[in-house]
Amino acid sequence: xxxxxxxxxxxxxxxxxxxxxxxxxxxxxxxxxxLEGRWKLLIIMNLFAYGTLRFxxxxxxxxxxxxxxxxxxxRALENDGIVSRIVYPQVPPKxxxxxxxxGKELCPALDALLKxxxxxxxxxxxxxx
Amino acid sequence: xxxxxxxxxxxxxxxxxxxxxxxxxxxxxxxxxxLEGRWKLLIIMNLFAYGTLRFxxxxxxxxxxxxxxxxxxxRALENDGIVSRIVYPQVPPKxxxxxxxxGKELCPALDALLKxxxxxxxxxxxxxx
DNA sequence: CTGCATCCAAAGGGATACTG
DNA sequence: CAGTATCCCTTTGGATGCAG
Numbered sequence: 001x002x003x004x005x006x007x008x009x010x011x012x013x014x015x016x017x018x019x020x021x022x023x024x025x026x027x028x029x030x031x032x033x034x035l036e037g038r039w040k041l042l043i044i045m046n047l048f049a050y051g052t053l054r055f056x057x058x059x060x061x062x063x064x065x066x067x068x069x070x071x072x073x074x075r076a077l078e079n080d081g082i083v084s085r086i087v088y089p090q091v092p093p094k095x096x097x098x099x100x101x102x103g104k105e106l107c108p109a110l111d112a113l114l115k116x117x118x119x120x121x122x123x124x125x126x127x128x129x
Numbered sequence: 130x131x132x133x134x135x136x137x138x139x140x141x142x143x144x145x146x147x148x149x150x151x152x153x154x155x156x157x158x159x160x161x162x163x164l165e166g167r168w169k170l171l172i173i174m175n176l177f178a179y180g181t182l183r184f185x186x187x188x189x190x191x192x193x194x195x196x197x198x199x200x201x202x203x204r205a206l207e208n209d210g211i212v213s214r215i216v217y218p219q220v221p222p223k224x225x226x227x228x229x230x231x232g233k234e235l236c237p238a239l240d241a242l243l244k245x246x247x248x249x250x251x252x253x254x255x256x257x258x
Numbered sequence: 259c260t261g262c263a264t265c266c267a268a269a270g271g272g273a274t275a276c277t278g
Numbered sequence: 279c280a281g282t283a284t285c286c287c288t289t290t291g292g293a294t295g296c297a298g
Contacts, residue, residue: 027255045150126156
């Protein structure tokens, strides 16, 4: 489970300079696991862009997603504290989704990932300076 | 596939201020897809820490990984341009793995993810200021 | 030492129908 | 409107054995 190596310094521009590769990988994997799933980033980015959306609005904003998958991934994000869900007890039902503070704090990390992806694959259409 | 909304400004501290949620999600997903896989981050972090490692050294540095999975994920990282593979034509065989420039450039993004994960889950053991 | 091939179990994702 | 339930396919990961 744990490496036999001593603690090492890496991630140069980081304040985290004395943890093992294993510990760093574990932390990053926690983040990746939350973002994994075919529709999660679409959900997050739409909530980033539009603030608060109802279930049906998310459904329209994300073509091709099925209700089952949308619910499933929303539940996962909710359990991970990324998305908040507010139910208005009325008929017909109304449920609003938005990002939590923790969810919004993902912004710098996602931006770094996007920047890297854009540099790596310049001919892609997402993001250019 | 594409959203019907106009371009929006978000990702506040980014230079990418005029792309759609869809485009941003696509770019980030490209990055996530490369990092997905149970052993990939362990491989990357170990190569970050130790520079160059032979196949057998990686095997020892990553307890519980099977040869099949190690090879498989190394090949995937190689195809994505993250890891370079150098074969020394000798008997017995010797193969060295290290990060490419593109792989090393992942550092800031991984660091941002680690920072977020640490803030989100302070009791975890990975990384503290 | 480095790696490929086979077989198998589990998880993820999707189509469809139904409901308070 | 906002879900739930069921069935099924695909992908991922792991165990084991063999080979240059």
